[in-house]
Amino acid sequence: MKVRYYGFMSPNAAVSLEEVKAKxxxxxxxxxxxxxxxxxxxxxxxxxxxxxxxxxLFATLPEQRQARGSSG
Numbered sequence: 263m264k265v266r267y268y269g270f271m272s273p274n275a276a277v278s279l280e281e282v283k284a285k286x287x288x289x290x291x292x293x294x295x296x297x298x299x300x301x302x303x304x305x306x307x308x309x310x311x312x313x314x315x316x317x318x319l320f321a322t323l324p325e326q327r328q329a330r331g332s333s334g
Contacts, residue, residue: 270282
């Protein structure tokens with residue numbers, strides 16, 4: 263298993279490595295030159311009917327089927 267393929271090191275990660283570096287520097291108070299990339303603001307999901315913002319409450323996952331034991 264190669265750890266670099268998970269999280270922000272994944273090739274399909276939505277966050278760029280530059281953004282990760284900038285956020286770490288901000289969290290630890292490290293002074294760095296201005297980041298060339300701007301953080302993207304995610305669009306708010308809205309209801310098609312009324313236009314109000316949609317809130318995530320929970321997800322319903324499919325039930326796991328239990329393996330049957332031997333009947334004998």
